[in-house]
Amino acid sequence: MKEVDDIVSEYKRAKRRYRLVARSSISKMLKRYCSRWYGVALLALIGWTCGVVVLVFASRLDSGVDLNYKLPFISKSKHLKKLSQADLDHFASTIRLNYTVLENSYKGKKLFLAEILLTNTGRKVLPAGGWAIIFSQPYTLEPEQFPYPDGVEKREFGVRFHFFSGNVYRMTPISGFRPLAPGRVKAIRFVSEHHCVSRTDVHPNWYFTGPNLQPRIIESTRGESLDFVAPFNRSGLWKRNIIKGDKDYDWFHPFTPADRARRLKVQDLGRAPTPVIPTPVEMVSYNPRSTLTIDPSSWVIVSSPSLANEARFLSDHLGVQMTIRQPGRSYIALVEAGVQVNASPQSQTQQTQSQTRLVLEEAYDIEVNPRLSTIIIRAPSPSGAFNGVQTLLSLRSLNGTIPEVRIRDAPRYRYRGLMLDVARNFHSKERIFRYLDVMAMYKLNKLHLHLTDDEGWRLEIPGLEELTQVGSQRCHDLKEQTCLLPFLGSGPFTGPPGSGFYTVADYRDILRYAASRHIEVIPEIDMPAHSHAAIAAMEARHARLAALNFTEAARFLLSDLQDESKYLSIQSFNDGAVNPCLRSTYTFINRVLTSLVSMHRDISPLRTYNFGGDEVPKGTWQKSPVCAQLRQSGVSAEPKRYLASQIANMTSLYNLDLAAWEDGITSQGQPMRRNEFPNRNVYVYTWNNVWEWGGMKHAYEYANKGFKVVMTPATNLYLDHAYEPDPEERGLFWATRYSDTKKVFSTMPENLYLNADTYRSGLNITICQGPDVENQCPTLNKPENIEGIQGSLFGELLRTQWESDFMLLPRMLALAERAWHKAPWEAESDPRRMQQGMESDWQRFSNSLGHRELSRLDRLGFQYRLPPPGAEIVDGFIQTSVTFPGLPVEISDDAGSTWRSADGQNILFDPSKSYQLRTRAPFGERFSRVIYLTNMASAHFSALNYGIVCNMAALTVMVGCVF
The missing domain is CATH 2.60.40.290 (Immunoglobulin-like)
Structure with missing residues (x-):
């Protein structure tokens, strides 16, 4: 690093100056004392003193003492002036x-x-x-x-x-x-x-x-380069816990090239074995050697009247005209008709009759016949027809050919979701459109929009202008009168990613875009915790109106101004919890709720309201006078429970379903009663399954109590976590040290306990054993209440579009696979056969991504993560591998000046050289993180940290003083 070089240069200059002084002094003393017996002792003392001075100098640097006044040749500033x-x-x-x-x-x-x-x-x-x-x-x-x-x-x-x-x-x-x-x-x-x-x-x-x-x-x-952060170049820096013998000692190391080769090596099949992702339930026939090509000038699209929107979507994508009359050939027909899907016994799920009907509403049957030059898509509903359209677009190769095929298909789950956090860092409307497109490609149908959090409020609510004037902006205002604080590295000025919001028109555009792709938008207004932005905005409104009209000023206030409670949230907010005891809190909620209902009404009627409810810190509202008054009035429920009950009553008046994170429906550590909620359905998003914390049972507990459960287990489906346990990898690691695409793919939603692999420390974990097994791992008695799964992408570290793309993709494809398709190996009772089946299925899936799907993402401009290659030295030759076969691997032996292909090459390993390797995208000039292959046992980092340089410099000066 340049910074290290500068520090080393500083020490070299210091060394030269001290040596000049030392040499001059020593020369004089040698003439005078060298012939005397104490001369040697004196010289030794001088050398020792000089060395100590420099060591102290270095240690002072290490302890932070200003070098400016510790060296005599550095000038001092003797007065303080006002800065301009x-x-x-x-x-x-x-x-x-x-x-x-x-x-x-x-x-x-x-x-x-x-x-x-x-x-x-x-x-x-x-x-x-x-x-x-x-x-x-x-x-x-x-x-x-x-x-x-x-x-x-x-x-x-x-x-x-x-x-x-x-x-x-x-x-x-x-x-x-x-x-x-x-x-x-x-x-x-x-x-x-x-x-x-x-x-x-x-x-x-x-x-x-x-x-x-x-x-x-x-x-x-x-x-976003973060070059000012020094490398994490030793285990004491890349390990979270380095206390030997501690139960939480971190056993993870960054993967070496050999580690990656052993862990992630996949046989290259040379092709995409599956023509469609997610995998269809029933592939009746498939002949890739027989194909047809759609010529926009001669082909047409015909459809049943009820499927006109889906036909129009296909017409826009293929450039093919729509017509009413069906010709004899060269046509695509969208036909409303019932579909029977013959799922294999191994992949059938336990479902009630009503749930099966919901899933079959999204079924489709597609038949591509090159001999007749026809493509027929049959479906019982518009959403099913749209799924068939997406399968057709997936079957189409880069050169436009479509293979002969007959597919009957239907989704595994009704809820196949993605949560996007637009509150921590704002996503533009156009970015949401891009993600809706890729969701539709892979048949995800629920977009959970996390619209509010401590760090930002992102939706215009007419009549509450401060929510967007203050609550959606971050800048340098430490009193938060005009904007929020500059959280999450957003800097002192308004503008993306810290600032931004959706106008009513923007939000309706998002709803319209999603509805055309059969994706339901579920808005989340997070409270009572995670509400700093809303609280600050309403306090700014209160301050503006207080001098004019106190009643109106307090009308939407979310905080008890006399509350002296002391608390700190996980994210270190001490003022981020809405007060459930204030009447004005419910006036505020009602205004937001009615606004959302109005925005949705004529596009995609609001069906579900998500109030968040998670992570309420201890100590909240304990010293709130209004909460004390509420208790005295006879309300015995804790404030959080009271809030959930009130929101349930309000939403039921609009005939809405209610949704929340699991802790929003928890009181004193236990699930609330289902009969506390008058809503038709209450969806619980279960996330806190960290194995050693005991939360893995929550999904089944809520389902057994009658709640509808959407599983988004943090250990497997939190897409904000790092792909690898490497300090150069972006991402969080609080639930699990890393979660790569394979881990998402291997998730078994209906066998949650079998997903347990390691503690957060990296040691293998065993659960569901012992006399208390039923309490520790309760049985799922009401599988009909498992609605589906969701990937969650929180945005604390995602300030740019490419960072969001990187974390989301390609893991989202594995999420879509598990949400749509139940693999036969998931039902295996023998652990060995289950693992073998998963590995075989992963080989099929990863080849399909590398040889096909990633190219599709490239063409659409998505900057998905390219996994670094693996490398081993076998019989003296460099042997490379890659997670997704089909991605090219490149190698350099001249520090990255030139690169050449490493695929299929017999590259003799030269121990005197240091090699760099990277994976390249199928199109364009995008590359993975560069990895290093040397003859050293550990080849992660080559730079010295400055502390070593300092000590070496001090030692050099000491030796120079003596000699």
């Missing part, structure tokens, strides 16, 4: 900020030690005051001293840190901070909770601010 805007602009562009994690499991606790290096590369002295640096991070800083309303001082570094809700921090210089001269380095250390094991754990866009000055982003931290 030009000064602040200069410092933002010339103060280089670097972030280094020094140690996880700091002092044997769930803490990590980090260091900020400020290097002055400019021409001006950074003064000892008049500025601050604002930044955000995922974890609470100095947690052992929290809370600290007046900030926490780090006197040894001359700075104070101030906490703002949601882990936004202001770092200001205090007494003891010495001005930072040009060319000098300032190190500052702090402790944070938990661990930091990935580059993307650090947020970008740190910025300078000063009194009456416009904030400026520190250029070295700008954007």
Whole structure:
């Protein structure tokens, strides 16, 4: 890294200066004392002292003491001046900020030690005051001293840190901070909770601010490269817990090329064995050697009147005209008709008659006949016909040919969903359109839109303008009067991804686009927790109107202004919970609810309202006067339960189904009673299945109690988690260290307990054993209440479109496969045969992705994740492999200057060389993360951390002083 080189250069300059002084002194002393007996002793003492000075110098750097006043040849700034805007602009562009994690499991606790290096590369002295640096991070800083309303001082570094809700921090210089001269380095250390094991754990866009000055982003931290974060180049940095003997010791290591080859190697079948993903239930016939090509100038589309919209969709995609009269040949017919699907006994699910009817409403039958030049799609409903249309588009090759085939198909689950978090970081309307397109391609039919959270409110509600004027914007306003705080590295200015919202027209456009693809949009307005944005917006409204009309000002207020409760959410918000005891809370909910009903009415009537309900922190509302009054009035239910009951009553008046995350329907650790909810259906999204936490039973518990269950287990279907346990991989890891495409593919929704593989630490786990097995792993007695599965993509780390694409794809294809198709191996009772069946099925699926589906995504511009290749040295030759056969692998032996194909090549391994490998996309110039293959046992990282460089430099100077 350039930063390391600069530090090394600084030490070399210091070494040269000290050696010049030392040589001059030693030369004089040699002449005078060399002939005397104590001369040698004196010289030894001088050398030892010189070495100690430099070692102290290095250790001072390590401990953060400013180099600016520890070396005599570095000038001092003797006065403090007021900064101008030009000064602040200069410092933002010339103060280089670097972030280094020094140690996880700091002092044997769930803490990590980090260091900020400020290097002055400019021409001006950074003064000892008049500025601050604002930044955000995922974890609470100095947690052992929290809370600290007046900030926490780090006197040894001359700075104070101030906490703002949601882990936004202001770092200001205090007494003891010495001005930072040009060319000098300032190190500052702090402790944070938990661990930091990935580059993307650090947020970008740190910025300078000063009194009456416009904030400026520190250029070295700008954007998504995160180059200012030092490498995680040893196990103490990439492991979450390094305490030997601790039950949570982290056993994961980043995959080596050989690890990847052994774990993910798949036989290349040379083709896509399955012409359609997700896999159809019944492939009656398939002859890939017999094909037809649709000529838009001669082919037509005819349809039953009820299927005209689906015919129009197909016409738009193929450029083929629609007509009323059916010709003798060269036509595509969409026919409304019943379909019988003969599922094999192994893949049948236990279903009630009503649920089977729901699934069969989406069935289709497609027949492609090249001899007659006809394609006929039969379906009992428009949604079934649309599924048939998507299968036809999937069958069409890149050159336009379609094979002879007969398919009868129907979905496994009625609910095949994707949750998109647009609250943490905003997704434009156009990006939502793209994801609706890819959902439709793979027959997903439910878009759960997470529209609100602590960090943003993303939907216009007429009459509550502050929700979008304040609640949808993030900028530099630490009092949150005009915008929210700059959460999640969004920086000091409004604009994407931190700021943005859907107007009523935008939202209706999304509904219209989704409805044309038979996708139901389920809006989520998350409360009572995760509501900081709404609370701040309504407090801004209250402040605006209070002087004019107190009654109207308080009409939609969501917080008890006299509440002195102390709490902190998982995301470190201390003001993010709506107060369920306020009447105005329900006035607010009713306004939002009626607005949503109105927006949906003439496009896709609102059927389900999701109120979130998750992660309410302990201590909330304990000192709320209005909650005390509510209890005194005879309401015995806890506030969260009271809120759920009230929302259920309100939504039932609109004949709506109710939905929530599992903890929203939980009271005192137990599921609420189904009869507490008057709604026709109550959908529970079960997510908290972390094996060692005991939550794996929740899905079956809720189903057995009569709730409709949508399974989105975090260990398998949270698509925001990293693909690999590597510090260079984007993603979270709180539920499981990593979750790749194969893990999503291997999920068994109807055998949840069999999905248990490892603890979060990496050790194998065994569950459902012992005398308490029925309580630990209850049996699913009402399988008819399992509605389906959903992948969830939370957006804390996703600030750009390519990052969202990367995390979503290709895992979403595996999600679609499991939501639509029940594989025979899922029903195997023998674990060995089940594993063999899964591996064989994965080979088929991965070849279909590599040889076909990823090319389709490429053509549509999706920037899906390209998995790095595996590599082994076999009989002296480099042997490569890739997760999705068909993706090209390239190799370089000149540090990436030139690349050549490694596919099918006999490349002799030269131990004197270092090789780089990467996977390439089928189209365009997109590549995977580069991996390294050397003759070293561990070839992950080659850069030294600066601490080693410092110690080596100190040792060099010490030796120079002696000799």
